[in-house]
Amino acid sequence: MIPWLERPIIYDVRARPHLVESTSGSRDLQMVKIGLRVLTRPLPETLPTIYRTLGENYSERVLPSIVHETLKAVVAQYNASQLLTQREAVSREIRKVLTERASNFNIALDDVSITTLNFGREFTAAIEAKQVAAQD
Template sequence: MILTSILGFILIVFSFILKAGNPSFFKLVNPLKYIGILIVLLGVISSLFVQVSAGNVGVKSLFGEVQPTILESGLHIVNPLMDVTSFDIQTQNYTMSALNEEGAKTGDDAIRVLSADGLEVVIDLTVLYRVLPTDAPIIYKKLGVNYSDKIVRPVTRTRIRDNAVFYDAVALYSSKREEFQTRIYTSIEKDFKSRGLILEQLLIRNINLPNSVKTTIESKINAEQEAQKMTFVLQKEKQEAERKRVEAQGIADYQRIISSGLTDKQLQYESIQAQLELAKSQNSKVIIMGGKNTPFIISDK
């Protein structure tokens, strides 16, 4: 906008130079002068209007002096000499990762910390944050627009290193991971707030342990799984033994009841009934022999 006004002013000055220097260019003087005036007016008018995009606020500065008030999203009329810088107030993320092209910086940008037992632990992390709109002028005045590299990155890395020393490497990897994340969230949130930033979420994406520690953990996990498997097998065998004991006891009880309840008369009756059923077969003949009326059944098959 200012450049447009300057260009128009140059055309006006040039028209007067032509008029004074060479009368043969007199026909060009007025058109150049009018064009210059028109350009100046367009530059001034356009400088009066500033549009702030959705999800942003405008920070005003006049000759280097930052104004304390902000411009909300929308169209505004301002001093033509006022400079307006747009600030993003939506949620932003800053990732520090060991993988190339995944983090905010190219290459290995993971956070390396020392645990309480002196082991190096590598942490991949994502920070979700946003700018507090009312503090945008202060941030612009003290930090400029590159606040992510000046505040988000160094504060996050420092607080993680400060808090990691209270935990063993294995605890960070397993049982104390959630506690560690809560602890560093509280610490970083406080630092961000004092600088006009709001910490929304802190995501520990990955925790990498030294290879020696990984091997120890894997061995321990395998041993625990084998122990659980053996416990299951023993329980199954115990249940099977109990089943067999109950089954044997049932058979013994059945035999005891049968042996105590049957008489000779009842056995003879049951025998006769069975023989009668056999005698009904079309392929059999019944021959009675012996002194105790015991029949022998001879089949024709």
């Protein structure tokens, strides 16, 4: 490092949470608003590459786009009832795809969890009506 010409860039290599919300369509064309908590960290041995290709704010440049794209692709494979009943399988599939996509940018994913799963008003009202009818 050359003083006055270069400055050290300090990266936090600990896992940091990122909350991302996205609206997507399920296989049966129900609109789903899904929230994810993604724990990411840069791979320490690739920090020079990350700095050269993505810059200091690498997570803000890469994560939103790959998370939204992955959510849309994975959610479209399931219908609305499967998203509710197979939440763990959906989460595993999202994690698998996101881990692969993030590794292309030298970012490690430590955890992915679905925090919220909301459907449109019509679908929610239909579920409530079905439950009321089943109770009677």
